[in-house]
Amino acid sequence: MTSQIIPVDPFDFIIFGGTGDLSERKLLPALYHRQRDHQFSEPTRIIGASRTKMDDKEFRAFAKKAISDHVKPEYIEEAELKTFLDRLSYVTVDAKSGDGFAELKKSVGDSKRIRVFYLAVAPSLFGDISDHLKAHKLVTADSRIVVEKPIGRDLESAKALNDIIGDDFGEHQIFRIDHYLGKETVQNLMALRFANALYEPLWNSAHIDHVQITVAETVGLEDRVTYYDKAGALRDMVQNHILQLLCLVAMEAPASMDANAVRDEKLKVLNALKRVNGNEAPKQTVRGQYRAGASAGGPVKGYIEELGADSTTETFVAIKAEIANWRWAGVPFYLRTGKRLASRVSEIVIEFKPIPHSIFGESAGPIFNNQLVIRLQPDEGVKQFIMIKDPGPGGMRLRQIPLDMSFAQSFDGRAPDAYERLIMDVVRGNQTLFMRRDEVEAAWKWIDPIQHAWEGSRQEAQGYTAGTWGPSASIALIERDGRTWHESN
Numbered sequence: 001m002t003s004q005i006i007p008v009d010p011f012d013f014i015i016f017g018g019t020g021d022l023s024e025r026k027l028l029p030a031l032y033h034r035q036r037d038h039q040f041s042e043p044t045r046i047i048g049a050s051r052t053k054m055d056d057k058e059f060r061a062f063a064k065k066a067i068s069d070h071v072k073p074e075y076i077e078e079a080e081l082k083t084f085l086d087r088l089s090y091v092t093v094d095a096k097s098g099d100g101f102a103e104l105k106k107s108v109g110d111s112k113r114i115r116v117f118y119l120a121v122a123p124s125l126f127g128d129i130s131d132h133l134k135a136h137k138l139v140t141a142d143s144r145i146v147v148e149k150p151i152g153r154d155l156e157s158a159k160a161l162n163d164i165i166g167d168d169f170g171e172h173q174i175f176r177i178d179h180y181l182g183k184e185t186v187q188n189l190m191a192l193r194f195a196n197a198l199y200e201p202l203w204n205s206a207h208i209d210h211v212q213i214t215v216a217e218t219v220g221l222e223d224r225v226t227y228y229d230k231a232g233a234l235r236d237m238v239q240n241h242i243l244q245l246l247c248l249v250a251m252e253a254p255a256s257m258d259a260n261a262v263r264d265e266k267l268k269v270l271n272a273l274k275r276v277n278g279n280e281a282p283k284q285t286v287r288g289q290y291r292a293g294a295s296a297g298g299p300v301k302g303y304i305e306e307l308g309a310d311s312t313t314e315t316f317v318a319i320k321a322e323i324a325n326w327r328w329a330g331v332p333f334y335l336r337t338g339k340r341l342a343s344r345v346s347e348i349v350i351e352f353k354p355i356p357h358s359i360f361g362e363s364a365g366p367i368f369n370n371q372l373v374i375r376l377q378p379d380e381g382v383k384q385f386i387m388i389k390d391p392g393p394g395g396m397r398l399r400q401i402p403l404d405m406s407f408a409q410s411f412d413g414r415a416p417d418a419y420e421r422l423i424m425d426v427v428r429g430n431q432t433l434f435m436r437r438d439e440v441e442a443a444w445k446w447i448d449p450i451q452h453a454w455e456g457s458r459q460e461a462q463g464y465t466a467g468t469w470g471p472s473a474s475i476a477l478i479e480r481d482g483r484t485w486h487e488s489n
């Protein structure tokens with residue numbers, strides 16, 4: 001997508017977990033793309049830091065391979081790649097003992113450049129790294145720290161983590177990343193709502209029947225056995241990505257795009273979410289776990305076989321959520337996410353209320369509610385479903401069609417990955433697309449009672465065949481209310 005590229009001030013970007021999976025798949029490729037688009041000013045440097053023993057040359061070779069594996073060949077330009085690799089260096093550090101931090105200090109020197117510490121490591125190391133950075137006087141006024149989810153596994157642990165990092169960095173320096181907020185279409189949701197006069201007057205319980213948010217994946221456990229089995233879909237996807245999407249749909253118009261203006265509005269939504277208590281959980285939530293089935297045309301194992309151990313962890317969640325405020329009272333938000341589902345699709349569906357009265361007879365056929373479908377991935381775009389007259393003679397027959405705005409067709413060029421946008425926002429110090437401490441904690445306040453209800457009542461994860469849309473209870477959850485999940489294929 002074409003956009004004007006504005007270079008940022010020079011910075012030092014230190015990746016803890018520099019040789020890990022996130023660095024390889026996302027961070028190094030994203031940084032390379034920003035280099036290729038000439039967004040860096042001199043002398044910008046990227047420093048890998050991790051426990052693996054490596055020298056600069058080996059780290060450059062690692063980065064070169066990461067880029068050739070994860071960047072499309074047409075975007076690899078030798079001269080840009082060389083300039084990029086020349087920016088890289090490496091320091092071996094031990095996050096637990098603090099070995100290597102003195103070396104890191106030497107490596108960044110006394111520069112007054114912006115410093116970004118990106119913690120692409122297990123959350124159990126966040127506190128140690130943050131403390132060592134402080135102890136070695138690496139934290140300057142222009143430093144920022146980036147932490148990946150999960151921020152804790154419940155409210156209490158999230159608070160403890162936030163306290164530790166908050167002792168070493170000011171809130172304005174802490175960037176809690178949720179990569180969904182960097183996705184083009186997610187930002188487009190704000191454009192759609194607040195750069196158009198059309199929708200906002202209708203965006204409330206007087207005109208909207210319900211909202212659906214689906215984040216469906218076809219992948220299974222991948223290589224994240226230890227993390228995922230302890231987390232489950234509720235903590236892995238709902239606490240962060242799905243609730244962030246819900247906030248962007250439901251929030252009041254912020255006064256500006258200023259970080260706190262946006263985050264204040266999101267926080268109000270989170271605080272207005274009706275708690276789901278022990279009695280309601282079985283009616284309002286569904287837990288599922290995939291069993292053997294088929295995905296991408298081939299057979300796949302069930303979760304337990306993939307894990308190699310017995311487990312009650314959910315790989316699917318559906319929830320009927322409600323927001324107790326004037327705008328949304330009585331409008332259910334149906335949320336669902338899962339692994340090994342029928343197709344990979346993330347979308348938000350806004351279904352409007354039925355027309356109050358039909359002037360057409362039965363022969364015209366059914367009149368469907370208008371739906372606005374915001375497709376986050378794949379095939380990013382927005383579709384507004386409306387009713388029209390079926391063309392041609394033969395009387396008045398009605399048909400539903402989409403007004404289709406596919407981004408791929410509308411814009412030329414490459415769609416940047418979410419990480420590219422978010423990393424540059426960190427360098428610029430723009431926190432609009434990052435979660436503030438109180439947001440993360442408010443999200444846990446809503447998640448914890450659901451988790452407790454499940455544990456207390458031993459609400460089981462119902463089996464579903466891999467390659468389907470989840471347990472039948474998920475269909476029942478919405479059909480009980482006389483509604484259906486949008487066909488997401």
Ligand code: BG6
Binds near residue numbers: 179217236237346
């Ligand atoms: C991550 C989750 O945050 O998001 C993963 O931990 C999930 O389990 C991933 O697969 C999905 O991200 P995307 O961008 O591929 O939709």
